[in-house]
Amino acid sequence: MSWFNYYGLAIMAIILIPNIIYAIKHKNDVAPTYTNKKIVIAEQIGRYGCFILMIFNIPYTYFNFWFDSALIVYLSVNGSLCLAYLIFWIICWRQNGKLKALSLSIIPSCIFLFSAIVLAYVPLIAFSILFASSHIFISYKNATQKNSRRKKPTKEDKIKDAFLLLFVILLFALAVIGTLFDSGTGKGALPLN
Numbered sequence: 001m002s003w004f005n006y007y008g009l010a011i012m013a014i015i016l017i018p019n020i021i022y023a024i025k026h027k028n029d030v031a032p033t034y035t036n037k038k039i040v041i042a043e044q045i046g047r048y049g050c051f052i053l054m055i056f057n058i059p060y061t062y063f064n065f066w067f068d069s070a071l072i073v074y075l076s077v078n079g080s081l082c083l084a085y086l087i088f089w090i091i092c093w094r095q096n097g098k099l100k101a102l103s104l105s106i107i108p109s110c111i112f113l114f115s116a117i118v119l120a121y122v123p124l125i126a127f128s129i130l131f132a133s134s135h136i137f138i139s140y141k142n143a144t145q146k147n148s149r150r151k152k153p154t155k156e157d158k159i160k161d162a163f164l165l166l167f168v169i170l171l172f173a174l175a176v177i178g179t180l181f182d183s184g185t186g187k188g189a190l191p192l193n
Helices: 006-025 037-055 070-092 098-119 122-148 155-180
Strands: none
Touching: 006 037, 006 070, 006 098, 037 098, 037 122, 070 098, 098 122, 098 155
């Protein structure tokens, strides 16, 4: 792969188009309620770092696809994650809540982290970890602050929150573990043989 990542550009377009359309159609709903400046700045640094590094490869900071069939895995997994992202946008278009907040923050985080690991792209790994931790946290806080104005959380809400947290942890673990093992050839970072 050269300095310009056409696949990364396509992935970024797929992620950004629904966000831009939503921001245009729902101008009043876009304002965040969680405003911790340090975390918001960390999120923005991570976000724009990921945007730029998904499209532009900085020489000597990435090692390209480091196992056989990595391009196929890269396109398949990112294509599936982009499809899931669009499906969640369709499902959650008219509603606000934790499902929308977490799914629409976890999936792009997984895309960035997975892409960084498969390309062995060190700066993108750093920016994706910064983005994922701050973006998921802010999205969750915004969703809970909007819901807390409506009602006090019940025991059922706390159980749902626990399952959502487990879902986040499981999704990140699967993204990392999936890149370590290449079951097709056994030539991943940790061969299965």
